[in-house]
Amino acid sequence: MKLAEGRVRQSFLIVLDACFLSLSWIASYWIRYWITPLLGYPVNRFEPYLLGLPLIITSWLLIGSGLGLYRRPRELQGIEQIRSLLKLTILGLLVTMSISFIFREMEFARSVVLVSSLSNLVFLGLSRAIFRRIEKKIKAEGGDGVKALIVGAGYAGARILQKLQDHPTTIYRVVGFLDDSPDKKNFSIGKARVIGRLDDIKKVVQSEQLEEVFIAIPNLPHERILRLVMECEGLDVDFHIVSDLFGVLAHETRIELLEDFPIFDLNSGRTDRSYQVAKRVFDLALALPASSAFFLTYPFIALAIRLESKGPVIFRQERVGQGGRIFILYKYRTMSVDSPAYAESPREEGDSRVTRVGRFLRKTSIDEIPNLLNVLKGDMSLVGPRPEMPFIVEKYQEWQRKRLEVMPGLTGLWQILGRKDLPLHENLEYDFYYIKNRSLLLDFTILLRTIPALLFTRGAY
Helix, strand or coil: HHHHHEEEHHHHHHHHHHHHHHHHHHHHHHHHHCCCCCCCCCCCHHHHHHHHHHHHHHHHHHHHHCCCCCCCCCCCCCHHHHHHHHHHHHHHHHHHHHHHHHHHHCCCHHHHHHHHHHHHHHHHHHHHHHHHHHHHHHHHHHHCEEEEECCCCCCHHHHHHHHCCCCCCEEEEEEECCCCCCHHHCCCCEEEEEEEEEHHHHHHHHCCCEEEEECCCCCCCCCHHHHHHHCCCCCCEEECCCCHHHHHHHCCCCEEEEEEEEEEEEEECCCCCHHHHHHHHHHHHHHHHHHHHHHHHHHHHHHHHHHHHCCEEEEEEEEEHHHCCEEEEEEEECCCCCCCCCCCCCCCCCCCCCEEEEEEHHCCHHHHHHHHHHHHHHEEEECCCCCEHHHHHCCCCCCHHHHHHCCCEEEEEHHHHCCCCHHHCCCCCHHHHHHHCCCHHHHHHHHHHHHHHCCCCCCCC
């Protein structure tokens, strides 16, 4: 039953994509047709475009399937999905050009191919947004959702419960925990409680008709994990192993053979000098035009801040940058002038330190526009871990200082995927993921994901 439902959802998304791809291809032709007077030369007949439509749609769908765009979404699915869409756009553009070259009767105008490929990136992203919204609404109204079990009621289990409850695209119904610790008997976290021991897993999976199991005991022996999985063989339940910090850092691995023994080759996360130069050029190319927003809006925002409360318009604060270097961070002041300069940021609505104007600025992230000055100065990048205050960095353990190896950013994974009601230093897994996988493509993907996060002001206090 569950497998059939998954196939129905997958088929619906494929049909939705096919409709959007067809719309994009046809609309691109007519746009080119309508702007003929501006270009001064006509476009060829419509028939070749109509003839090539099935082949082009099929090619794009097959490439998308190969890139995993029709699999079940995971925790970082938004980031991975946009990266896959960018790859699909590039590959789809090449395939469309190849079709035009190979089949003479399907000669396409380059402008139509280019416009349709770029619009496909937007339309396919839109189709996924529509699909997720419909699916989540149906599940919410029907009280349905993905039924899940967490093995381990410790810190890792609590964090997984938190992440599942806050999942941006999927409604999870956590039925409870399994834990062997005697002190965890009848223990509960929120509404989820310990409902048995690890040996009860098969009985619980069957009785609750579970779909997913998260093993959140980092030091659980491999043999025990394998036994848990084997006990549930044939029950159509997916297992996820929640790795410890080392597993997070080793997210991107490559399996090789040393003689006849399999080994994991971990990505070191180091980047060459060319990437650093390209990233700086990337930052300046976007920050320079974006900084005009600061100078254009400054008089109006400054007036609003000063009318409500006395004090400086720009808030200056020491932060720790790359390599532990201290720099001055610029933001619009959002709190009363008598608020402590160095204290944890508000994590819930109604914080008395925040002014009325400040509440609006924080909700819309306008207060961070002056950060662009830090980007231009070279203290920060557009994308990277958020810079922390010195008194918090002083308490870092050695492994936590790894986030200081890269330049801090104006936005990052934590801003678009993490929990804003947790302190910055409790969302470090996102920083480590970025450090291990950073690239210009990932930076661009995060910037794209930042736009809807700002529009819907998700989790901003």
